[in-house]
Amino acid sequence: MQTFDLIINGGGMVGLALAGALKGSGLRIAIIEGSVPEQTLGPVADNRVSALSLVSQQLLRRIGAWQGIEARRLQPYTRMEVWEQDSFGRIQFDAAPLRQPALGHIVENRVIQLALLEALEGAAGVTLVTPARATSLQVGESGAVLQLEDGRALAAKLVVAADGAHSWLRRQADIPLTSWDYGHHALVATVQTKDPHCGVACQIFTPDGPLAFLPLWDEHTCSIVWSLPPARADALTQCDEADFNRRLTVAFDGRLGLCQVLGARSAIPLTARFARDFARERLALIGDAAHTIHPLAGQGVNLGLLDVAALAEQILSVQRAGGDIGRLESLRPFERARKAEAAQMLTAMEGLKRLFAGRHPLKKLVRGVGLLVTDLAVPIKERFILAAMGVEALPPTFTNEKN
Template sequence: MQKFDVLIVGGGMVGLTLALAIRKQSELTVAVADTQTPDELTAQPEIRVSAINAASQQIFTRLDVWQDIIGQRAQAYQHMHIWDKAGYGKLDFNLDDVTGSAKPEQLGWIIENKVIRNALWQKAQMDEGISFFTDEAVASIGVGESEVFASFGSSMPITANLLVGADGANSWVRKQVNMPITFRDYDHHALVATVSCEQGYQDTAWQVFLPTGPLAFLPLYEKNLCSIVWSTSPEEAQRLRALDKAAFAKEITAATDGKLGRVSLESELGCYPLMMRLAQDFVKDKVVLIGDAAHTIHPLAGQGVNLGLLDAAALAQTLTGQVTAEQGATVSPDISDNLSNEIILKQFARWRKAEAAEMIAAMEAIKQLFTPQQEVTKLIRGIGMSLLDNFSPAKKHLIRQALGYKGQLPELAKYTG
């Protein structure tokens, strides 16, 4: 029977980042269990993408994987333009608005999920301290006094000192160990696709708030291609999916006020429901949840993946004994003791749950602000956006939040220039 220090169920972006971060800072052994092995990139971009902020870029850079990511397909943006379809309010964020020593080269990057995962997977396979279990899914979990047991059906079981669930929003690990969640249906579905924009995206990420929800245009690696995330009511999503390509192009072009020229559909139109989830606790016995297994938020600010990557960096820092004095935890001199130290694990849970709860509240406030309202409310909203756009201190604060420079950052995510 093989034994590991940490077993990670879920080999997506967050789980693989955790594995590499643990190995970067220690000699702990890691097992990654996931039957979905990476697929080769195709000529057409994947319709699921992530907006990677500066803090996440720092994590990937310190894990020596950033150059592998951007060496495939990635697109930076230096501007963000946000406007209200129902009013006249607008916000413009530019890289020039970022001042101080922590000024990155870009506001952010739009990268296909497959590109990020493939680069992380390849890097992890090169580490002799990381073992992959891909033939069979984990069939059962047993938590003992000193170990966690994981069985695979016909394969030999393995044991670990700690189990991490990084297996997504519908986490199997979370259900197996009965870790309850708080959830709320956003009553929105997200339409995702690749589109072509006649006037190109101009190094800008665009977002318009429509009466039914936000529509984002995220720049891809070709100058006229964008990935869209259109959050709208289930009924409107069904109607839009039923349109032919010509009719859809007409509607989405009108939705953008023609700011990107004529917009045409270049891929299938994916659709998935949106729900807020927050695990009531991120730690139970020798099991920890991170990423979407612990929390999901509305995609209107593109921060879901970044939140999960910070979970991974924070947990690796906690487990490897890199807890700083201001975090208020006493770290064992034997690094392996941290894997089952309830005080340290609970401290990690408080740290990351507070960040997740704050982000959930912020997304809810923005969503409510742009729900269909009376004309006087739209007027006040428009005035507020315009004032904010011209008030430098507040605007700079929002930009720093978008970059990920907020809260208590793990060491891997801190900007060093």
């Protein structure tokens, strides 16, 4: 049996980031992952991208992964524009008045993963166990044991579930889950636009649902996320490209001229999830294993990376004090802080979704006035965008860059 201090089940963005945040701490860390991503990036962007906030950038730079992202490909966005179709209401956010170089960056998820793997190469005490899959979990007084499909057994003081929305570890621990179906699917695709995006991220609220255009490194290429009723999402995923291009261009008010899809389209069901416990004896949940939210404001991965920072901070604090990192009492501060923020974000996303649902003229008027007033109320607008950017959200351990 191999023994570690910490086992992370899941080598996606959040799991790898936790290992990166703890490397060099003297802790023995194992990461269990079914497969590693393909190293070679194609000429067309992957459909799955993230809008990384400045605080996520700061964390990734601190753990040595941001340089790998910059060496591959990314796109900063300096402005964000939000409006409703057939309405006078609109709002615009700019980085310049906030004295920031950008509001955030659009990065493919695979690029983030590859950069994190690169940052972990040769890190003392970090072991990547792949391809591997856990098949059983046993929790005892002094530690936990994970049995792998190939017969190996790994023991640790703490096991972390970073295995996504359908977390196997969460189910093994029998942690109740509050969830509700948003009644929408997210259609994701990469598109080429006639006009350049100029580093502007856009979101339009259509009668079917919000449609986001996220700028990519090529000035005529964007990643789209279109929230749609399931039947509509299926129809737009399966229709011929010419029909899709026309419908997308119209839905986006022709803002960037004719849109042409590049590669495959896919639709993903949207579900809100909130685990009743983010921590148990010998177990902690982070990222989508603990919570999933509507992609409306693009905060999903940023929320997960803040989980990483909070858990790493708590683990390091307990380690410095000579405590047991896997005891529930050691994990409580992390759980309290992250549950509160995740619940607040879920509530905010649900409120926004309901506000922009429906076509009643009075409701549409209220939305239009609300957007217009907020756009004119500069202090309110700045507070809103600073919160979304996550400025000053990192715990002390990760606020000073060392890379």
